[in-house]
Amino acid sequence: MTTIHKFGATPISCHAWSGNRSELALSHNSKDVTLYNAKGQGWEKTAVLDQHDLRVTGIDWAPTTNRIVTCSSDRNAYVWVKGPDGQWKYTLVLLRINRAATCVRWSPEENKFAVGSGAKIISVCYYEKDNDWWVAKHIKKPLKSTITSIDWHPNNILLAAGSSDFKVRVYSGFIKEIEPKPSATPWGARMPMGNLMTEFSNSPNGGGWVHAVSFSPDGSKLAWAGHDSSISVADAANDMLVMKLKTNLLPMCSLTWIRPNTIAAAGHNCVPYTFIVESDAVKLGSAMEEDKKKESSGKTSAMDLFKNKDKLGQNELETKLNFTHQKQIAEIRIVGGQKGDVDTFSTCSLDGKIVVWNLKTLAGQMKGLKI
Amino acid sequence: MAKNTSSNVFRTLDVDQYNEDNYKEDNDSTDPAALGPNDTLITSLLAANKPVEALTHLLSGATLGIKDQAARTTSLTLAMRVLMAIKVSQIDDAVAQLDNESRDVLMKFIYRGFEVPNEGSSAHLLVWHEKVFTVAGVGSIVRVLTDKKRV
Numbered sequence: 356m357t358t359i360h361k362f363g364a365t366p367i368s369c370h371a372w373s374g375n376r377s378e379l380a381l382s383h384n385s386k387d388v389t390l391y392n393a394k395g396q397g398w399e400k401t402a403v404l405d406q407h408d409l410r411v412t413g414i415d416w417a418p419t420t421n422r423i424v425t426c427s428s429d430r431n432a433y434v435w436v437k438g439p440d441g442q443w444k445y446t447l448v449l450l451r452i453n454r455a456a457t458c459v460r461w462s463p464e465e466n467k468f469a470v471g472s473g474a475k476i477i478s479v480c481y482y483e484k485d486n487d488w489w490v491a492k493h494i495k496k497p498l499k500s501t502i503t504s505i506d507w508h509p510n511n512i513l514l515a516a517g518s519s520d521f522k523v524r525v526y527s528g529f530i531k532e533i534e535p536k537p538s539a540t541p542w543g544a545r546m547p548m549g550n551l552m553t554e555f556s557n558s559p560n561g562g563g564w565v566h567a568v569s570f571s572p573d574g575s576k577l578a579w580a581g582h583d584s585s586i587s588v589a590d591a592a593n594d595m596l597v598m599k600l601k602t603n604l605l606p607m608c609s610l611t612w613i614r615p616n617t618i619a620a621a622g623h624n625c626v627p628y629t630f631i632v633e634s635d636a637v638k639l640g641s642a643m644e645e646d647k648k649k650e651s652s653g654k655t656s657a658m659d660l661f662k663n664k665d666k667l668g669q670n671e672l673e674t675k676l677n678f679t680h681q682k683q684i685a686e687i688r689i690v691g692g693q694k695g696d697v698d699t700f701s702t703c704s705l706d707g708k709i710v711v712w713n714l715k716t717l718a719g720q721m722k723g724l725k726i
Numbered sequence: 727m728a729k730n731t732s733s734n735v736f737r738t739l740d741v742d743q744y745n746e747d748n749y750k751e752d753n754d755s756t757d758p759a760a761l762g763p764n765d766t767l768i769t770s771l772l773a774a775n776k777p778v779e780a781l782t783h784l785l786s787g788a789t790l791g792i793k794d795q796a797a798r799t800t801s802l803t804l805a806m807r808v809l810m811a812i813k814v815s816q817i818d819d820a821v822a823q824l825d826n827e828s829r830d831v832l833m834k835f836i837y838r839g840f841e842v843p844n845e846g847s848s849a850h851l852l853v854w855h856e857k858v859f860t861v862a863g864v865g866s867i868v869r870v871l872t873d874k875k876r877v
Contacts, residue, residue: 500749520749521874560790561874583872584865601826603863 356716366705374418382411413459426456448489450478464511471502479528494549509574512537517565525552541591557581567609572695580607600637609687613697621684640725682706777811785828791875805835833866834877
């Protein structure tokens with residue numbers, strides 16, 4: 356079953372849930388971030404975070420420490436902390452970039468966050484207690500173009516970045532000031548800061564911006580969605596084997612792992628799809644919603660028929676999609692459960708809706724659903 | 727007023743190349759092998775009235791990303807000959823026989839064929855387009871647009 360939350364008709368570009376899932380932060384493609392509190396069936400607006408000068412491009416809410424980080428086209432990021440009086444206090448983070456920030460993610464242990472930008476730089480920021488500010492360390496080589504998406508590895512050190520230079524790279528985001536040296540992983544043993552562990556090209560035919568990257572729950576696999584309508588999974592444990600599925604659908608914009616071997620992805624098709632990862636291939640699972648084709652009502656009156664023909668040059672007025680979302684989905688976020696064991700996830704879309712998808716009830720309702 | 731207001735010479739300068747932020751393409755300098763050897767095989771199959779086989783050979787042998795424009799034009803003319811030779815009734819079977827990679831390459835040829843219309847070619851190509859689209863979906867069209875290595 357899906358729960359639909361409407362927030363007006365303006366596109367929602369990004370959203371994030373609080374740790375206890377009772378609060379929601381979202382941005383309507385503007386410079387404000389609005390916070391909502393769940394109240395009964397609806398939402399009550401609690402705060403507006405409006406420090407940014409330009410469009411907010413990414414929001415992430417750390418579940419344990421309850422801090423929000425937002426990044427924007429104005430080349431800044433702010434960390435918001437809720438004071439004892441309930442007001443959100445902001446701290447500017449100097450990212451030292453000269454282009455827009457595009458995406459931001461807290462690390463799993465929430466002691467640092469990474470910001471991707473159009474300056475071909477990833478800024479990994481951590482809190483320095485002595486000076487009471489957030490310091491940014493840059494990862495530059497060999498990024499050639501804008502970073503479009505970022506995901507942290509569960510070990511809090513490795514970082515995957517998808518970029519518009521058609522490549523996905525795994526870097527080390529190790530900050531020696533705040534954490535102990537990591538142990539070896541299938542992605543490599545030596546992990547100095549900014550070290551490129553591996554690089555994957557999206558397509559042998561050269562194209563396709565990478566829209567979203569996501570590590571598997573155990574960190575051994577990396578999935579990404581490219582603009583050439585493909586989903587690829589790289590398996591570090593299996594000698595960096597890349598399994599690519601070229602789909603018949605429109606490109607996906609966001610993806611996450613809902614089971615240890617199943618990915619949920621959503622994008623320009625306006626409905627989430629599942630993809631099953633097998634040992635040597637990725638297969639399309641199913642769509643999470645059936646195309647509810649309405650049977651055309653028996654007699655469309657002759658007057659309506661000619662009225663439409665005259666006004667629009669068409670026989671019927673069919674502009675509504677047969678899915679819950681009417682426009683492309685911008686982001687998928689996990690609501691209930693965690694990566695690899697998801698009960699519910701939410702999708703935000705350019706039609707102003709946030710839809711929460713409940714996998715258990717969906718599996719019961721839709722016979723064809725493959726998870 | 728200065729005489730130069732009518733001069734458009736500056737428009738022919740590519741100023742973007744001097745921008746230090748300019749995106750530099752990863753030059754995979756592996757020169758793809760020419761389509762040469764297959765041409766004779768394909769023409770002989772066409773002459774022998776076996777256009778569907780010619781199509782399979784054409785698509786599996788097609789190399790993407792050839793820089794030489796003349797080679798690309800010859801491969802396009804050959805592809806058009808094969809596509810026109812296959813009758814409308816045979817198209818369904820022909821498409822069903824292909825694998826996913828070949829279907830993507832076929833869609834690329836179809837769009838290139840649309841760019842240079844001859845009499846009657848576009849109508850036939852539209853039928854091809856419809857048949858391939860029913861099997862390969864929007865994804866194949868997206869790949870025609872996004873793949874940098876053109877056919």
